[in-house]
Amino acid sequence: MEKDKFLFNSDEEFEFFIGHTQAYVNMQNEISKVVKFAHPEYLIEFGSGSGQTSIRLAKENPRTSIVAVDLREKMTGIGKDKSKKNRIKNVTFVNGDLTKLDNYNLKNCNLVLLAYSFKYIQDPIETKFEFLSNLYKRMQKGAYLVIGDTFIDPKAPKAEIRQKIQDRYYDSSKDAFWNNLNGLTDEDVKYALEAQALNREHTAEQVERGVNRDGVYYVSREWLRESAEKIGFKVVLGERLDSLSDMLFVMVK
Ligand SMILES: C[S@@+](CC[C@H](N)C(=O)[O-])C[C@H]1O[C@@H](n2cnc3c(N)ncnc32)[C@H](O)[C@@H]1O
Structure with missing residues (x-):
């Protein structure tokens, strides 16, 4: 599988799709609250994509220095351009x-953030445990680890996993439709329908990837909580953000 294609078919599609789903908007709003509360001097976001979250956080927290890391150069390139265009100086995009x-x-x-990127740490699941434990060793005492993601029990029957991922993506499709509908002009309706069709296309692909653990490696909420506690993190928040499976974990070393 091409690295560049493991999430969306194009950067434009990514921007168009994910940024309009209610699950993503809710997640970002909650992360924003946590960051405001923690007011970190230095924050690192791992798996920042094109920087939609990092740039928002940089704008909202001008005294926080942010490093945004992503595997795909294309994404960090978009982030760099966007922050330059908007004259945001407290975020640096790094390819890595x-x-x-x-x-x-x-x-x-002071704060390590993973927003919808933890599930891309490849199988076996022990690799995720190793990542958390290495992170713990390297973090300073009192620093926050914030992980927001979609959680699904990988040990559940395949039919159940398939249904859950499908529900998650259909939910997004509906949200993207309504969030794009700013008025009732023909243009607005056309735009919203395009967003919905794009989401539908992605649903089938994402469901199969999730079920077959191809590029997307979900864990359960229980697994993350238990692993983090075993390593030594104190889980201070583990709130579900929607009725399906998205959740924000806030932990402290
Ligand atoms: C859903 S996007 C994250 C969106 C972003 N956090 C935001 O809030 O807008 C997941 C990102 O994780 C990145 N990713 C996956 N595996 C990675 C790795 N091993 N190292 C760095 N980035 C990775 C992907 O390139 C992708 O851009």
Whole structure:
């Protein structure tokens, strides 16, 4: 599978699709609240994509220095352009692999964020445990680890997993439709229908990837909570954000 295509078919599609789903908007709003509360001096986002979250956080928290890391150069390139265009100086985009933690200075970091990127740490599941435990070792005491993602029990029957992922994506499709409908002009309706069709196309693909653990490697909420606690993190928040499976975890070392 091409690295560049493991999430969406194009960067435009990514922007168009994900940024309009209610699950994503809810997640970003909650992350924004946590960051405002924690007011970190230095924040690192792993798996920042094109920087939709990092740029918002940089705008909202001008005294926070943000490093946004993503595997895909194309995405960090979009982030760089966007922050330059908007004259945002407190976010730096870096091309890199989040599993190679040696490459990052986490000693002075007050908050590590993974928003919809934890599920891309490849199988076996022990790799995710190893990542969390390496992160713990490198983080300073009192620093926050914030993980927002979709959680699904990988041990559940395949039919159940398929249904859950399908529900999750159909839900997004509906939200993207309504969120794009700013008025009732023909143009608005056309735009909203396009967003919905795009989401539908992605549903089937994402469902099969999720079920077959091809590029997307879901874990259960229980697994994350238990693993984090075993490593030594204190889980201070583990709230479900929607009725399906999206959830925000806030942990402290
Ligand atoms: C759904 S996007 C995240 C969106 C972003 N966090 C936001 O809030 O807008 C997931 C991102 O994780 C990145 N990713 C996946 N595996 C990675 C890895 N090993 N290292 C760095 N980034 C990775 C992908 O390139 C993708 O851009």
